[in-house]
Every structure is written in C-alpha cells, then in structure tokens.
Amino acid sequence: MKKVLVFTAALLTLIGCCNKQDNMENKESNNQAAVMDNILTRKSVRHFTGDTVPAEMVEQLLRAGFAAPSAVNKQPWAFIVVDDATLIKQLGDSLPASRLANNATLGIIPCGDFNNTLEGAARDFWIQDCSAATENILLAAHSLGLGAVWSALTVTSEDDHRSDIARQILNIPENLHPLCIITIGYPAEDPEPKDKWNTEKIFYNKFE
Numbered sequence: 001m002k003k004v005l006v007f008t009a010a011l012l013t014l015i016g017c018c019n020k021q022d023n024m025e026n027k028e029s030n031n032q033a034a035v036m037d038n039i040l041t042r043k044s045v046r047h048f049t050g051d052t053v054p055a056e057m058v059e060q061l062l063r064a065g066f067a068a069p070s071a072v073n074k075q076p077w078a079f080i081v082v083d084d085a086t087l088i089k090q091l092g093d094s095l096p097a098s099r100l101a102n103n104a105t106l107g108i109i110p111c112g113d114f115n116n117t118l119e120g121a122a123r124d125f126w127i128q129d130c131s132a133a134t135e136n137i138l139l140a141a142h143s144l145g146l147g148a149v150w151s152a153l154t155v156t157s158e159d160d161h162r163s164d165i166a167r168q169i170l171n172i173p174e175n176l177h178p179l180c181i182i183t184i185g186y187p188a189e190d191p192e193p194k195d196k197w198n199t200e201k202i203f204y205n206k207f208e
C-alpha cells in the first residue's frame with residue numbers, strides 16, 4: 001500500500017513538472033510571437049488625436065530608450081521630453097517634417113551628449129547609439145498603442161542645420177546634439193505596416 005502511495009505521489013509530481021514545463025514553453029513562445037508581431041507591425045504614424053500621453057507611458061518609453069545597446073556601453077545620450085503645447089507648436093511650425101503639428105502631444109529628442117562620448121573618431125558612435133535608443137522607443141510606443149514617427153534632425157556630427165532650430169527653440173545646451181525628434185501621440189490614422197522582406201538583399205558569407 002505504501003509503495004502504491006509513493007508511486008502515485010511520484011507520478012503526480014512528474015505530471016505537475018511536465019505541465020509546468022509546458023506552461024513555461026507556451027509562455028515563452030507567446031512572448032516571442034508578441035515581440036516579433038510588435039516589430040513587424042510597427043509603422044510610422046504621422047497624424048494624432050491630440051490626447052495626452054500619460055506620464056507612466058512616457059516613463060516606459062524612456063526606459064525603452066535607456067535599454068538600448070551602445071558602443072562600449074558608453075550610453076552617450078540624453079533624452080529631452082517635450083510635452084508643453086506651446087513648444088510643440090513652435091517646433092511643429094518650424095520643423096514641418098517632424099509632424100508635431102499634426103496634433104502630436106509628445107516629442108522625445110534623443111541627444112548625443114558630447115561631454116560623455118567616446119574619444120576621437122569613436123565619438124561618432126553616438127549616432128548609432130542614439131539610433132538604437134530611437135528604435136527602442138518607436139517599438140515601445142507601438143506596443144503601448146501609441147503612434148510615433150522618427151524625424152531626423154542631425155545627418156552627421158557636423159550637419160546641425162535642423163537640430164539648430166530645435167536647439168534655439170528649446171535652448172538646448174552646446175554639449176547636447178539632437179539626433180531626431182520622435183513625434184508621439186495617440187494615432188488618428190492606421191497605416192498598413194510595409195512589408196520590406198526582400199531576399200535579394202540578403203547575402204551569406206563570402207562574395208565571389
């Protein structure tokens with residue numbers, strides 16, 4: 001009788017473990033599918049409802065930005081959050097390509113902090129680092145049901161024409177170099193995500 005009980009207990013434990021393992025595997029594959037879906041369905045949104053993005057979401061967006069990779073983990077960035085309606089109007093009017101004028105209520109400007117970059121030619125890694133942060137923020141915005149679009153300010157470290165306009169309006173200090181404006185709000189349009197998959201642009205190993 002004792003043996004039967006021990007066997008039953010062992011069997012139940014085994015079944016429990018298998019179920020737990022199955023649940024974990026299901027959860028992992030659901031997570032993976034959700035992440036891929038978020039990446040593949042992200043699209044630029046350029047028209048907004050005018051509704052305010054809650055502070056908790058703004059923090060989530062910033063957390064996504066800070067989570068980006070950076071060369072030598074230098075994290076040479078700073079993020080300017082613009083949520084003041086007057087400033088958004090000024091920026092939107094002066095930088096029409098930013099789409100801030102289309103009822104957006106939030107702009108996040110990832111900047112390279114030239115007081116905290118790598119030395120010499122490696123300084124320009126700030127552009128790649130801030131680009132990674134920008135994409136993270138775009139993906140986070142999409143996952144939160146927000147719409148967002150990347151609008152370039154800087155082309156190279158030397159080309160500061162559009163960023164100068166933002167610099168002037170926001171009184172941005174000399175050491176900060178704005179990469180782009182991420183224009184954000186609740187979407188007033190639902191464009192189709194573009195299918196960009198193209199096997200002609202994939203190469204394996206060596207070229208002949």
Ligand SMILES: Cc1cc2nc3c(=O)[nH]c(=O)nc-3n(C[C@H](O)[C@H](O)[C@H](O)COP(=O)(O)O)c2cc1C
Pocket residue numbers: 042043044045046097098099149150151152193194
């Ligand atoms: C470096 C860069 C600069 C961009 N600048 C602008 C811009 O000034 N205005 C704009 O409306 N979209 C801008 N975009 C968004 C692109 O137009 C958009 O990502 C592209 O058309 C692909 O569409 P999708 O984002 O919906 O996949 C920019 C994107 C990148 C990566």
